[in-house]
Amino acid sequence: MPNRILLRIVVALAVVTSATVAAQAPLNIRLATLAPESSPWTSALRSMGAAWTKATASRVRLTVYAGTIPSESSAIARMAVDGLQAATLTAGGLAEIDESFNVFGIPFFFQSDAEVAFVQEKMAPMIAQRLQAKKFHFINWANAGWVQLFSKNPIRSIGDLKRAKLYTGEGSPKTVQWYTSNGFHVVPLSLGEIPKQLKLPTGAIDAAPSPPVFALTLQFFRDASYMLDIRVAPLTSATIMTDSAWNRISPDDRTKMIEAAQTMEKQIQAQAPALDAKSINEMKAAGLQVITLDASALGAFQAAAESQLATQRGNMVPPDVFDAAVRARTAFRTSAGR
Amino acid sequence: MIDAQPAALGETAEPGTPSGPRALLALTEDSVATLAAIGIMVLPLGEIVLRRFFSTGIPGAAPFTTHLTLILGLIGAAIAAREGKLLALATGTMMPEGRPRHVAGIVAAFVGALVTTILALGGVRLLQVHYEVAKEIAIGVPTWAADLAFPIAFGLIALRLVWRSSPAAIGRAVAALGIVAGAWISTHPELLLDQSGWPWIAVLIGAAILGMPLYALIGGAAVILFLVQGDSPANAIIGSYDQLTSTDLPAIPLFTLAGFLLAEGHASDRLLRLFRAFFGWAPGGTAVVTAILCAFFTLLTGGSGVTILALGGLLMPALIADGYRERFSLGLLTAAGSLGLLFPPSLPLILYGIVAEVPIGDLFVGGFLPGLLMLGALAALGVREGLAIGSVRRRFTIREALAATWSAKWELMLPVVIIGSLLAGATTVQSAALAALFTLVVQRFIQRDLAGFGDLRRAMSRSIALVGGILIILAVAVGFTTYLIDAQVPARLADWTRANVESKWVFLLGLNAFLIIVGGMMDIFSSIIVVVPLIVPIARHFQVDPIHLGIIFIANSELGYLTPPVGENLFVASYRFNKPILHIAGAMLPMYIILLIGVLLVTYVPWLTLGLLR
Numbered sequence: 001m002p003n004r005i006l007l008r009i010v011v012a013l014a015v016v017t018s019a020t021v022a023a024q025a026p027l028n029i030r031l032a033t034l035a036p037e038s039s040p041w042t043s044a045l046r047s048m049g050a051a052w053t054k055a056t057a058s059r060v061r062l063t064v065y066a067g068t069i070p071s072e073s074s075a076i077a078r079m080a081v082d083g084l085q086a087a088t089l090t091a092g093g094l095a096e097i098d099e100s101f102n103v104f105g106i107p108f109f110f111q112s113d114a115e116v117a118f119v120q121e122k123m124a125p126m127i128a129q130r131l132q133a134k135k136f137h138f139i140n141w142a143n144a145g146w147v148q149l150f151s152k153n154p155i156r157s158i159g160d161l162k163r164a165k166l167y168t169g170e171g172s173p174k175t176v177q178w179y180t181s182n183g184f185h186v187v188p189l190s191l192g193e194i195p196k197q198l199k200l201p202t203g204a205i206d207a208a209p210s211p212p213v214f215a216l217t218l219q220f221f222r223d224a225s226y227m228l229d230i231r232v233a234p235l236t237s238a239t240i241m242t243d244s245a246w247n248r249i250s251p252d253d254r255t256k257m258i259e260a261a262q263t264m265e266k267q268i269q270a271q272a273p274a275l276d277a278k279s280i281n282e283m284k285a286a287g288l289q290v291i292t293l294d295a296s297a298l299g300a301f302q303a304a305a306e307s308q309l310a311t312q313r314g315n316m317v318p319p320d321v322f323d324a325a326v327r328a329r330t331a332f333r334t335s336a337g338r
Numbered sequence: 339m340i341d342a343q344p345a346a347l348g349e350t351a352e353p354g355t356p357s358g359p360r361a362l363l364a365l366t367e368d369s370v371a372t373l374a375a376i377g378i379m380v381l382p383l384g385e386i387v388l389r390r391f392f393s394t395g396i397p398g399a400a401p402f403t404t405h406l407t408l409i410l411g412l413i414g415a416a417i418a419a420r421e422g423k424l425l426a427l428a429t430g431t432m433m434p435e436g437r438p439r440h441v442a443g444i445v446a447a448f449v450g451a452l453v454t455t456i457l458a459l460g461g462v463r464l465l466q467v468h469y470e471v472a473k474e475i476a477i478g479v480p481t482w483a484a485d486l487a488f489p490i491a492f493g494l495i496a497l498r499l500v501w502r503s504s505p506a507a508i509g510r511a512v513a514a515l516g517i518v519a520g521a522w523i524s525t526h527p528e529l530l531l532d533q534s535g536w537p538w539i540a541v542l543i544g545a546a547i548l549g550m551p552l553y554a555l556i557g558g559a560a561v562i563l564f565l566v567q568g569d570s571p572a573n574a575i576i577g578s579y580d581q582l583t584s585t586d587l588p589a590i591p592l593f594t595l596a597g598f599l600l601a602e603g604h605a606s607d608r609l610l611r612l613f614r615a616f617f618g619w620a621p622g623g624t625a626v627v628t629a630i631l632c633a634f635f636t637l638l639t640g641g642s643g644v645t646i647l648a649l650g651g652l653l654m655p656a657l658i659a660d661g662y663r664e665r666f667s668l669g670l671l672t673a674a675g676s677l678g679l680l681f682p683p684s685l686p687l688i689l690y691g692i693v694a695e696v697p698i699g700d701l702f703v704g705g706f707l708p709g710l711l712m713l714g715a716l717a718a719l720g721v722r723e724g725l726a727i728g729s730v731r732r733r734f735t736i737r738e739a740l741a742a743t744w745s746a747k748w749e750l751m752l753p754v755v756i757i758g759s760l761l762a763g764a765t766t767v768q769s770a771a772l773a774a775l776f777t778l779v780v781q782r783f784i785q786r787d788l789a790g791f792g793d794l795r796r797a798m799s800r801s802i803a804l805v806g807g808i809l810i811i812l813a814v815a816v817g818f819t820t821y822l823i824d825a826q827v828p829a830r831l832a833d834w835t836r837a838n839v840e841s842k843w844v845f846l847l848g849l850n851a852f853l854i855i856v857g858g859m860m861d862i863f864s865s866i867i868v869v870v871p872l873i874v875p876i877a878r879h880f881q882v883d884p885i886h887l888g889i890i891f892i893a894n895s896e897l898g899y900l901t902p903p904v905g906e907n908l909f910v911a912s913y914r915f916n917k918p919i920l921h922i923a924g925a926m927l928p929m930y931i932i933l934l935i936g937v938l939l940v941t942y943v944p945w946l947t948l949g950l951l952r
Binding site: 071074077096097173185188189217 | 688
């Protein structure tokens with residue numbers, strides 16, 4: 001049956017051709033982030049993309065959508081339907097995928113950039129594994145400085161803090177509950193309300209944890225003119241990719257991409273302190289008063305915060321993740337103390 | 339020409355009251371929507387009271403409020419479809435009577451049902467996604483429960499398009515094939531992959547001309563364009579979900595309800611008397627008051643469509659009674675609804691500051707003179723009209739002024755309630771909820787304008803169908819915007835500008851044209867988020883001051899609200915005053931021209947913006 005043979009050859013050829021075409025077709029990764037177009041994070045992502053294109057001989061391309069998604073939840077949903085293949089999200093957004101990311105939002109848990117970097121490095125495999133279970137691949141960390149405490153009246157102790165009317169996001173009733181049960185007075189509001197509420201004499205809040213760059217941009221430091229230099233929490237972000245996209249990349253290319261991603265991570269990590277300092281200096285010049293606690297006051301603050309730490313375990317952060325984070329932090333502090 | 343009337347689709351449908359299962363369905367829809375509306379009012383108020391006086395709160399008050407808004411908007415749209423109130427091009431009614439119109443109705447319903455089925459199944463996909471990640475609204479209530487509104491509402495709308503397409507069973511059967519085709523395309527997305535989208539868009543436009551509702555044109559374009567590039571239509575629905583659950587959106591149904599409660603009673607009579615007492619002596623007095631009051635309302639509510647809804651019912655009769663031509667009054671009310679965006683604490687100004695990273699305080703100061711200029715321009719037009727028609731002028735007497743003030747004291751309290759609550763720290767939504775509750779209590783129990791439960795229910799159901807008709811268009815428009823962003827249309831435009839434009843003045847002129855077009859296609863909040871980051875670097879390249887750029891942006895957006903095809907004020911006014919959009923657009927032309935001159939002055943005289951800042 002020559003016809004049948006011919007047919008088989010044609011089919012075989014077609015399969016081979018389409019397979020080659022598939023192997024050669026560049027994979028376009030669409031990545032979204034809340035960071036605005038003109039921010040250092042966006043330009044770092046773009047240079048990572050350029051490095052990916054170069055390292056994979058254009059087999060992988062990265063398109064960065066900066067500041068175009070309405071929310072991080074939206075980016076997560078878009079990844080689930082393959083409308084996006086990657087996203088750089090803050091810990092708050094990532095916690096929607098896996099609560100382990102809440103560990104980076106625990107108030108007063110971390111004290112320094114080095115400590116955060118150490119704990120992140122130790123926890124990366126565990127977090128990567130948890131993400132894997134949710135069909136995402138961990139790419140890199142992208143830290144963006146520290147959340148500080150801005151207030152209308154000076155705050156010097158945890159007692160002062162508990163008397164303040166504190167801003168918190170309205171997306172997480174669990175966080176509200178945690179603060180309330182620990183004796184804080186929080187008011188859930190949308191981000192856009194912060195400047196207005198701080199300006200009003202009878203506003204709903206009189207203190208707001210915020211990254212300095214945000215207080216500067218929104219100018220609310222003019223009303224909340226005290227900043228407690230306490231490092232509430234690091235503003236941690238991470239880049240993740242969907243498994244379905246990641247699995248389309250050859251192992252060789254993946255290695256090269258991760259190398260480029262780690263270069264970006266280091267670059268951002270190195271930039272962040274200077275960016276914070278720049279914002280704080282600009283605000284100081286415009287009248288911001290920075291409160292720095294002396295050793296004993298700081299100790300008391302941290303001890304008080306530490307005593308409430310356990311209430312995060314299992315409630316906000318999965319117990320095993322929480323324990324691993326505490327272990328890593330202890331290891332860092334022990335080695336640093338030595 | 340766009341018409342809020344039941345265009346071609348409704349013409350051939352059976353009138354009469356539904357009975358049996360359909361009546362039960364209607365009752366269920368009305369009840370769900372009403373309960374959602376009550377929730378949107380009660381939750382923010384409960385939150386204020388508990389938070390302020392008891393240091394507690396309602397867990398998840400804000401997320402529950404936004405998700406109830408989603409349910410209200412979508413079910414409201416299904417109700418609008420039931421009552422033939424979905425916005426459609428009026429061209430369908432221009433088809434010759436008889437067979438051609440009958441066929442046109444069936445074709446339009448076929449395409450509409452096809453698109454709507456794809457949207458419904460996109461909603462199912464969104465529901466699955468939220469179910470898989472176990473997303474919660476709050477305190478353990480799953481998000482998918484709210485997502486159910488997507489497939490249910492779009493499903494009902496598709497069925498209603500089919501039902502209303504023809505009185506004959508065969509006609510309905512043909513239209514129903516649209517549902518089958520939509521389901522087929524949704525399950526075989528590869529059919530459209532890598533095809534050109536244009537023939538499909540042409541079909542959609544054709545169907546819209548034959549009378550298909552407007553949301554199906556915009557939503558259809560979004561899903562088809564996504565399918566062509568190999569993406570799921572669920573991407574568009576995710577955009578819709580984001581829009582319908584956005585923080586300040588609940589203010590729209592709340593202010594609408596307040597407006598309808600006022601409109602159902604005699605509030606307009608009392609306010610009319612008040613205006614006459616105070617401004618009746620001046621030429622164009624009532625027109626001037628209209629401009630000021632609208633600007634004032636818009637700066638409070640942030641969205642100018644709301645202003646037309648809330649004040650249209652009051653000011654329209656007042657203007658007519660004072661002798662203004664209906665055409666002028668329509669134009670004035672539609673245009674004045676967009677004033678106010680330049681005055682603090684306007685939401686778009688704040689959002690612009692956030693996105694462009696410029697001090698919001700400077701924007702507030704910078705916007706003041708341009709805001710006054712635009713307001714003054716419209717007021718001047720009012721005076722001219724007053725002089726030209728010799729509008730009724732009355733002698734001013736202290737006695738009548740006091741009496742009129744006293745009789746309208748409760749209505750006058752409404753702005754006081756809104757501003758007072760905002761100044762006391764309420765959010766926009768909380769303030770809107772308070773305004774709705776205040777109006778309800780005043781109209782039902784104090785003024786007793788709404789005699790019984792029936793009046794109340796009528797005001798409620800009218801506002802629900804209206805809100806549904808508006809929100810469904812906003813929702814699918816965001817789906818379309820999502821596609822544009824994915825396709826990097828705005829980014830490419832920016833690259834092109836940088837490469838091809840050299841002079842600052844040419845850039846500014848191009849920017850004006852571009853922003854007016856964008857404003858006509860996107861709502862102001864989306865356009866700020868999408869467009870501002872793109873134009874800021876280009877403007878820096880041309881050395882345009884960032885504060886000046888912000889004011890140019892917002893001033894242009896005011897015009898965008900009035901620009902077809904999607905200019906929000908046009909379709910809101912079309913709804914509110916029951917007039918075709920083309921009629922409204924024509925009536926508004928003189929106001930548009932004078933505002934355009936204002937925008938050009940704001941653009942080319944930077945001093946107007948920067949003078950007070952220096």
